[in-house]
Amino acid sequence: MFGVVPRVIWERVCPPDEKNRIAMNMNCVFIETAKERILIETGIGEKWAAKQTAMYGIERECPFADSLRAITGCGPEDITIVINTHLHFDHAGGNTILDADGKVVPQFANARYLVSKSELAHADAPHERDRASYLPENWQPMRESGQLEAMPDRYEVEGVTVMTERGHSETMQTWRLDSGGKTLYGFADLVPMKHHVPLPFIAGYDLYPVETLEFKKRVLPQAVNEGWYCIFYHDVDTPLCHLVEVEGKVVAKPSFE
Numbered sequence: 001m002f003g004v005v006p007r008v009i010w011e012r013v014c015p016p017d018e019k020n021r022i023a024m025n026m027n028c029v030f031i032e033t034a035k036e037r038i039l040i041e042t043g044i045g046e047k048w049a050a051k052q053t054a055m056y057g058i059e060r061e062c063p064f065a066d067s068l069r070a071i072t073g074c075g076p077e078d079i080t081i082v083i084n085t086h087l088h089f090d091h092a093g094g095n096t097i098l099d100a101d102g103k104v105v106p107q108f109a110n111a112r113y114l115v116s117k118s119e120l121a122h123a124d125a126p127h128e129r130d131r132a133s134y135l136p137e138n139w140q141p142m143r144e145s146g147q148l149e150a151m152p153d154r155y156e157v158e159g160v161t162v163m164t165e166r167g168h169s170e171t172m173q174t175w176r177l178d179s180g181g182k183t184l185y186g187f188a189d190l191v192p193m194k195h196h197v198p199l200p201f202i203a204g205y206d207l208y209p210v211e212t213l214e215f216k217k218r219v220l221p222q223a224v225n226e227g228w229y230c231i232f233y234h235d236v237d238t239p240l241c242h243l244v245e246v247e248g249k250v251v252a253k254p255s256f257e
Contacts, residue, residue: 003204013195021057026090027239029231030072033158036080037074040175045093056222062108064094076181079108083162084115086172087123087189088133088166091161095138106145113142116164117150119171129207167212190215192234194241220250229255
C-alpha cells in the first residue's frame, strides 16, 4: 500500500499484522438530493467464500443493507443512482449480492449504475497487473438487467462531478460535490488514506505512480487553498478531513476535531 516507502517508515502509522496486512475501511458516501438518492461506491461486498474472507481478513459487524438503513434511513431499494469510480472488487463488490437461490443479482434493484465507458472497457480487458481486482460478477448482472450506464470520462449528475484521473489506473475516476459554497472531494484510490497525503506515499498497486505523484502535486495544494472536505475511501479512523499546510508540508486534519 505504500510502494517504495520502506516498511520501517510506514509501519509507524499503519502497523501490520503477522501476515503483513494493514487495516483499511471502505467508506462509501450517501448523497440525498431533491430527486435522487445517490451511493458512491459499494464496498467489498458479501459474496466471498470462507477462504477469501480469511485471506483478506474481511470483518463486518452487519450486512451492508443494514448499515445503509441505520445510517441513512434508506434501504437498497431506495437508492436511485450508484456511482463507481472504478470496478475493482473493493469499490464495486457491493454492487451485487447473492439471492436466495445463490444467483448473483443487483443489490440496488431500482438504481442506475454509472461507470465510465473507458473503465468498463478496461474492466472487460484488464491489464495483467490489475486483472485479479476485476470480477465480472460485480458489473455483468447490471448489464443483463439494463441498469448499467456507460458514462463519459467526465460527467455530472445531481451536482456531483465525476472525472477521470490517470494514476491508480488509466481510467479510475475521482469526484467532487459543490454545495453551499463548500466542496467535498473523493480521492478514491489516488489518496486512499490520510497516511497517503505525503507525496512519496504512493501505492505499489498504481499502474502509473509518476502520474499519481503529479496529481498529488496539483490537487493537494488546491484542496488546502480552497478548504475542501476530503474523503479518504480506505481510511480507518478519520476518513473525512481537511488538508492544511504545516511547516511547508500538507497534512490531514479531522474535519470535526
